[in-house]
Amino acid sequence: MPNFRFTAIDAGGQLRSGVMDAPDAASVIDRLQRDGSIPVRTKLAGRGGGAAGTLSADLFRRRGLSRDDIALVLRELATMLTAGQDVDRALRFIVETAPSKRLQGVMEAVRNKVRGGSPLHQALAEPPANFPRLHIGLIRAGEAGGTLGDTLVRLADMMDRERGLVRTVRSALIYPAILTIAAIVSVFLLIGYVLPQFEPLFRETGAQMPTLPRMLMGFGDFISGAWPYMVIAILLLVLLVQRLLRDRRVRLPVDRMLLHSPIAGALLRDSGAARFCRMLGTLVANGVPLIGALGIIQQTIGNLAVIDAIEAAIASAKSGAGLARTLEAKRVFPNRATHLLRLGEENAQLAQMALKAADIHEERSRQTVQRLVALLVPVITILMGGLVATIVGSLILAMLSLNDLAG
Numbered sequence: 001m002p003n004f005r006f007t008a009i010d011a012g013g014q015l016r017s018g019v020m021d022a023p024d025a026a027s028v029i030d031r032l033q034r035d036g037s038i039p040v041r042t043k044l045a046g047r048g049g050g051a052a053g054t055l056s057a058d059l060f061r062r063r064g065l066s067r068d069d070i071a072l073v074l075r076e077l078a079t080m081l082t083a084g085q086d087v088d089r090a091l092r093f094i095v096e097t098a099p100s101k102r103l104q105g106v107m108e109a110v111r112n113k114v115r116g117g118s119p120l121h122q123a124l125a126e127p128p129a130n131f132p133r134l135h136i137g138l139i140r141a142g143e144a145g146g147t148l149g150d151t152l153v154r155l156a157d158m159m160d161r162e163r164g165l166v167r168t169v170r171s172a173l174i175y176p177a178i179l180t181i182a183a184i185v186s187v188f189l190l191i192g193y194v195l196p197q198f199e200p201l202f203r204e205t206g207a208q209m210p211t212l213p214r215m216l217m218g219f220g221d222f223i224s225g226a227w228p229y230m231v232i233a234i235l236l237l238v239l240l241v242q243r244l245l246r247d248r249r250v251r252l253p254v255d256r257m258l259l260h261s262p263i264a265g266a267l268l269r270d271s272g273a274a275r276f277c278r279m280l281g282t283l284v285a286n287g288v289p290l291i292g293a294l295g296i297i298q299q300t301i302g303n304l305a306v307i308d309a310i311e312a313a314i315a316s317a318k319s320g321a322g323l324a325r326t327l328e329a330k331r332v333f334p335n336r337a338t339h340l341l342r343l344g345e346e347n348a349q350l351a352q353m354a355l356k357a358a359d360i361h362e363e364r365s366r367q368t369v370q371r372l373v374a375l376l377v378p379v380i381t382i383l384m385g386g387l388v389a390t391i392v393g394s395l396i397l398a399m400l401s402l403n404d405l406a407g
Contacts, residue, residue, distance in 0.1 A: 002044055004028045008037040033122055048184065065129060071101050071163060079225055081149035087120055134279060137296045142288045151286045158282050161362060168366050172373045183384030188371040190391045191220035198398045210401055213394040219257070248304065252343055255305040259332055265370045272306055273337040274361035281354030290350070306332045321398055337361055 080090035144150025326344035344353030
């Protein structure tokens with residue numbers, strides 16, 4: 001029977017690691033949950049943590065419900081429970097009003113597990129629901145403290161804010177993306193279709209085409225003949241980059257560079273601080289111990305530089321030194337966020353100050369996106385307009401050359 005290394009958060013909110021004999025990773029997860037722990041990571045002993053061996057929120061969402069489905073379930077559970085309904089009736093309401101057959105089937109399975117004696121957090125953690133660990137930790141804390149309804153309200157609000165920020169970024173980027181695509185298509189049509197129409201005219205007259213149109217036509221011929229190889233080269237490059245980024249030694253400096261890049265760095269730091277502080281404030285406000293909360297957050301962050309900073313903050317918190325100064329030294333978040341966290345630690349109001357910091361940096365993220373888009377649109381317009389003007393100018397030059405020959 002193979003050995004599996006695991007990391008989990010025990011009932012006291014402490015991270016613990018160990019090795020367990022089990023037929024597969026699912027058995028390890030099941031045993032940890034029966035012991036009252038929240039699984040964080042499990043992998044075969046002696047092997048690297050691959051995609052099949054790592055429990056991640058993204059993996060849970062791919063196999064289980066979508067983010068929109070999870071948000072819907074959380075909001076409706078919160079509404080029903082705060083209205084005085086019990087969990088079984090709330091789950092029955094979700095099953096009966098589910099907008100899709102998949103969501104209906106998943107929540108029916110959850111309801112059956114709850115009716116069979118499983119607590120809600122355990123039913124949501126297991127297949128087919130597979131809720132993210134962050135949600136499971138909060139729901140478990142709410143059940144233990146008798147504040148499940150209020151906990152679900154906070155969790156639903158957190159998801160709504162995160163989804164709202166993502167929607168803001170996506171909506172802001174739609175117009176620049178459409179503008180870029182339209183400009184690229186126009187350029188390729190001019191180079192690949194319009195310019196070649198003049199070549200037979202010059203061939204018939206025996207004259208030489210001007211240099212600029214000739215260069216553009218040569219570029220168009222190269223693209224039309226080499227595009228399959230270019231597509232293959234781009235795909236191979238993407239695969240190579242993905243493979244390199246799986247190596248922590250490569251990924252860590254890249255993530256640090258992105259956080260401090262001149263254009264996108266401010267947005268990444270603000271959005272990262274908003275997400276970190278929102279999760280930290282929500283977890284701590286619902287009774288999750290600080291070290292356990294940091295352990296849960298660590299497993300939901302994608303940037304290795306931030307993960308490294310959280311690991312240092314966990315060690316600092318265990319020694320009694322707090323987390324704000326450590327995060328400030330790592331420089332992965334804006335100074336305003338770490339300053340507010342330090343004030344929260346000093347005044348025993350960490351949850352409140354973390355949520356305040358999240359509000360501030362969510363708004364800053366929106367403002368940064370608006371400024372970037374306001375700058376990006378004219379830059380794209382000028383660059384693509386200049387390129388199109390160059391091509392049109394070459395067309396006019398070719399036509400004038402033909403007129404001279406005719407004269």
